[in-house]
Amino acid sequence: MYESFNKTAMLRRIEKLFAKVRPSESARYRQSSSRLDRRNFLRVGALTGAAGASFGGLTTTAAADTAVNQAQAPSTLNEVTILELQAKMTAGDLTALDLLNYYVKRIQVLDQTGQDGQNGGANNGPRVNSILELNPDAHAIALERDAERRKGQVKGPLHGIPILLKDNIDTADKLQTAAGSLALVGMPAMQDSTVAAKLRAGGAVIMGKANLSEWANFRGFSSTSGWSGRGGQCNNPYILDANPCGSSSGSGAAVSANFTAGSLGTETDGSIVCPSNNNGVVGIKTTLGLTSRAGVVPISHNQDVVGPHGRTVSDAAVILGVIASQSPDPRDPATFAHRDQVFRDYTQFLNPDGLRGARIGVMRQGVTGGSSKTDAIYETAIRAMRDAGAIMVDPADIPTIGEIIAFASEFTVLIYDFLRDLNAYLSTRIGVPIKTLADAIAFNQAHADLELKYFGQELFLLAQSDPFTQADYQAALAHERAIGGPQGIDAVLQQFGLDALVSPTAWPAWTTDLINGDHFLAEGSSSPAAIAGYPAINVPMGNSFGLPVGITFTGTAFSEPTIIKLASGFEHVI
Numbered sequence: 001m002y003e004s005f006n007k008t009a010m011l012r013r014i015e016k017l018f019a020k021v022r023p024s025e026s027a028r029y030r031q032s033s034s035r036l037d038r039r040n041f042l043r044v045g046a047l048t049g050a051a052g053a054s055f056g057g058l059t060t061t062a063a064a065d066t067a068v069n070q071a072q073a074p075s076t077l078n079e080v081t082i083l084e085l086q087a088k089m090t091a092g093d094l095t096a097l098d099l100l101n102y103y104v105k106r107i108q109v110l111d112q113t114g115q116d117g118q119n120g121g122a123n124n125g126p127r128v129n130s131i132l133e134l135n136p137d138a139h140a141i142a143l144e145r146d147a148e149r150r151k152g153q154v155k156g157p158l159h160g161i162p163i164l165l166k167d168n169i170d171t172a173d174k175l176q177t178a179a180g181s182l183a184l185v186g187m188p189a190m191q192d193s194t195v196a197a198k199l200r201a202g203g204a205v206i207m208g209k210a211n212l213s214e215w216a217n218f219r220g221f222s223s224t225s226g227w228s229g230r231g232g233q234c235n236n237p238y239i240l241d242a243n244p245c246g247s248s249s250g251s252g253a254a255v256s257a258n259f260t261a262g263s264l265g266t267e268t269d270g271s272i273v274c275p276s277n278n279n280g281v282v283g284i285k286t287t288l289g290l291t292s293r294a295g296v297v298p299i300s301h302n303q304d305v306v307g308p309h310g311r312t313v314s315d316a317a318v319i320l321g322v323i324a325s326q327s328p329d330p331r332d333p334a335t336f337a338h339r340d341q342v343f344r345d346y347t348q349f350l351n352p353d354g355l356r357g358a359r360i361g362v363m364r365q366g367v368t369g370g371s372s373k374t375d376a377i378y379e380t381a382i383r384a385m386r387d388a389g390a391i392m393v394d395p396a397d398i399p400t401i402g403e404i405i406a407f408a409s410e411f412t413v414l415i416y417d418f419l420r421d422l423n424a425y426l427s428t429r430i431g432v433p434i435k436t437l438a439d440a441i442a443f444n445q446a447h448a449d450l451e452l453k454y455f456g457q458e459l460f461l462l463a464q465s466d467p468f469t470q471a472d473y474q475a476a477l478a479h480e481r482a483i484g485g486p487q488g489i490d491a492v493l494q495q496f497g498l499d500a501l502v503s504p505t506a507w508p509a510w511t512t513d514l515i516n517g518d519h520f521l522a523e524g525s526s527s528p529a530a531i532a533g534y535p536a537i538n539v540p541m542g543n544s545f546g547l548p549v550g551i552t553f554t555g556t557a558f559s560e561p562t563i564i565k566l567a568s569g570f571e572h573v574i
Contacts, residue, residue, distance in 0.1 A: 073109040074102050078258040079311060082161055082318045083347070085261060089149065089160055096142040096149075096160030099261070100205060103162055107131055107259050126240060128257055130250035132167050132231045134208035136174050141205045148203070157318045157347070159203030164263040166251050167209040167230070168216055169306070170295035171196045175206075179297040180214035180228025182450060183443040187431025193295025194331060195264060195306050195323045202322040210254055210263055213246030216271060218299050218418065219444075220456040222517035225249055225274075229451045233512060236278060238547055242509035243518065245274040248309070252279040255309045262319045263309045268299045268414065269530035272307045273552055276538035277505035280548030282316045282567070283309045285526070287558045288533030290342055291323050294331030298425050300417035301334070302477060303410075303530055313539060313568040317346040320560070341558035349561040354569025356389030360553075361396025361496055363503035366405055366524030371507040377542035377549050378504045381574060385502075388573040390566075393496045400483035400491075404527050409483070412476035413531075418463045437464050454514045484532030490556055500555045500563050505538045508547035529554050537567045541574055 077085070077099070088094035111128045135141070145160040165171060168179040170189035178184035192200070199206060214228035225246030226234035234249040236242040237257040244253045248265025252275030255263050265272045267285045276283030284307045291306040298304055308319035324342050325335040362382055368375050386392045398404070423436050434440045441460050444451040468476075482488075492501065503525045510519040529536040534557050541551040551570065553563040 073106045075258075077102055081312050082157065082261050082310070082315045085161060086157055086159070090154075096145040096162075096205060097139070099160065100138055100142045100162050100207065103207065103259055103261075104134065106257070107134070110257060111254070111259055126237075127235065128237050128240070128253055128259075129232055129234050130211050130244075130253040130257065130259060131164070132180075132209045132211050132228075132250070133175060135206055138162070138205055138207055145203055145205060155201065155203030156322060157202075158199065158322050160205060161203075161261045162205045162207035163199055163319070164207050164210045164251060164254050164260045165196060165199075166248050166263070166265050167212050167228070168266060168297035169193050169196060169264060171206060171209075173206070175209050176230075177209070177297070178230055179216060180212045180230045181440070182229045182447060183434045183440050184297075184429070184432050185230065186433060187429075189295065189429065191295060191428075194292035194325065194329050196295065198323050198325075199264075204322070207260055210248075210250030210265075212248060212250055213271075214451075215460075216266060216268065216297065216299055217247040218268070218414070218459055220458045220460070222455040224454060224512060224514045225518050226253075226512070227454065227514065229447075233514065235512070236509055236547075238280065238543075239509070241511050242547055243278060243512045245270075245278040245506070245509065247271040248275045248283075251309050252276055252281055252283065255279070255281045255311055255315075258311075261310075262315050264306055264319070264323065265309055266293075266296060266304060266306050267526075267530070268303045268305075269410070270526035272305075272309070273505050273526050273536055273538040273550070276309060277548065277550035278509040280540045280543070280550075281309050281311055281538075282313050282540070282571075283307065283538045284316050284320055284560070284564075285529060285536045286320070286324075287535045287560065289332075289334035289336075289338065290325065290535070290558065290560065291320075292325045292329040292332040292335050294329055295428075296425075298418075298421040300414050301421050302413055302417055303533070313537070313564060313571050314347060314350055316537070317350060317564050317568075321346045338558055343561070346560060346564055349564040350568040351565045352569060352572035353389075354565040354567075355385050355573065356569070357391070358389075358499045358566055358569075359391045359393060359497055360385060360566065361492060361498040361501045362392055362394035363397060363501050363524075364395045365397040366401040367503040371504075373544040374504050374507045374549050377544065378551070381541040381551050381570070382502075384573050385570060388569060390569075393498060396492050396496050396498060396501060398488045398492050398501070398524075398528055400488040401524050401528070403483050404488065404531065405524050407527075409476040409480035410527065410531050412468050412472055413480055415459075415463050416466075416468050416473040416476075418459075419466055422463075455517055480531040481533070484528050484530070485534065485557070488528050489532055489534055489554060493556060500553050500559070500566055503552050503554070504541075505550040505552045508544045508549055525552050533557065535560050535563060537563050539567045539571050539574075541570075 170193040211231040211234040226249035251263035251265040256279035272283040286307045310316035329335040536554045538550040
């Protein structure tokens with residue numbers, strides 16, 4: 001859920017608070033030299049591979065064919081939107097089972113890896129490695145959805161549509177929910193997360209679990225986004241050596257590679273929008289409380305949210321309407337208020353002319369000046385919005401961006417919450433190796449060859465030491481809310497009479513480096529919305545040397561309708 005864009009500040013604070021903690025030395029990692037443009041990736045198929053994996057016994061036509069010998073992965077439904085897929089099903093031109101098999105075949109050929117026997121396969125294909133496991137009941141669910149459709153019982157816009165969930169979102173089925181860690185592999189969750197239950201009620205086919213940055217990238221510094229002990233390294237479909245960003249890495253990469261119609265990710269600070277940026281997809285970081293976090297492995301109840309990834313703004317809007325909590329969820333107090341600002345259908349706000357007449361603030365301080373390539377694409381995007389009829393107020397900087405980037409209050413809140421929130425979540429799980437954060441630390445130490453071989457667990461150790469008082473925490477929480485919201489985003493929106501702010505989401509993806517960890521190349525894009533609890537949406541805005549770069553639209557609380565309108569308008573003109 002968390003992307004440590006300002007790692008320097010974080011490390012300084014860790015060293016002051018917990019001087020004895022040091023990152024473990026990592027074993028050497030031999031990087032792949034494979035480079036593959038996504039447009040070619042979508043066509044390369046089985047020219048690169050042989051056999052596929054069973055993924056826990058998924059009994060579809062595709063899974064039964066253990067030797068994938070087709071000369072090319074299927075591509076006829078690539079880039080088809082969820083609404084278009086639904087129209088094909090309505091017309092009788094496509095079934096849920098057909099669609100499931102289509103995605104499974106692509107996964108078998110293009111996603112699985114035979115390296116070290118991971119995922120049970122011997123495939124020599126591109127090995128995006130975005131999928132941890134597929135649902136062994138998906139075949140039966142798809143058949144049930146097709147039978148319901150024949151009876152006229154269509155449950156909604158996701159009826160029969162396969163959706164992947166990040167591996168920190170509970171599903172009460174045969175799938176693991178492990179946050180990528182071997183320490184949580186055991187008995188599946190006993191109860192669906194609220195968002196999973198909403199997907200089922202809406203007719204979606206829960207297809208499987210996506211790879212992620214282990215523990216949502218909140219275990220240690222010098223971490224590598226997209227790596228988990230359970231799944232290994234997730235790769236970027238555009239260029240395999242490039243990092244997919246995390247922590248929702250597999251959720252973004254799988255959508256980008258057309259392995260699923262859509263996915264759910266989670267964000268504490270950057271972990272939906274950054275994978276969207278790096279993988280060239282749309283991601284919505286929702287307002288805190290718009291979607292329930294019940295049954296989601298937490299970092300902080302003050303910042304965690306669940307949101308969708310889709311190939312288009314339309315796809316993300318469809319999913320958002322299904323998972324949004326229109327009524328209070330007793331399992332998540334954040335959903336108790338403002339239900340009149342939550343909608344069942346966010347596609348109503350899509351507008352190809354959505355930029356016309358809008359007042360949009362151009363963020364520069366804290367988000368530009370570090371990458372000439374990204375800045376050039378950003379300038380082109382600003383001109384395109386102006387040409388489409390938007391009134392661009394430039395610059396429109398968040399007055400508190402310096403304090404936000406300094407990370408002091410946010411760091412205190414996350415460390416304090418993590419110990420308490422994680423222990424509360426773990427108390428709901430049975431039949432797994434751990435019950436507390438202390439257990440997780442001990443498990444990692446006992447299995448260091450699998451879990452700690454590339455980076456350590458300094459954040460775990462620091463949280464367990466509980467270095468902040470409740471007074472420290474309450475002051476930090478009040479401060480981060482203020483500088484993010486009323487004194488930050490809201491202040492600049494009100495000063496210039498703006499509908500939303502825009503900023504480059506991040507720089508082009510860095511080369512994955514398991515030895516030295518991430519090389520984050522952005523600071524202030526995601527953090528203001530993260531600490532305020534406000535929404536943001538990433539939309540692809542261009543590419544640099546084959547790597548996508550995104551733009552973020554940020555608004556005030558529950559302004560999803562506005563930023564979806566603007567994002568869909570931008571998507572239409574860029």
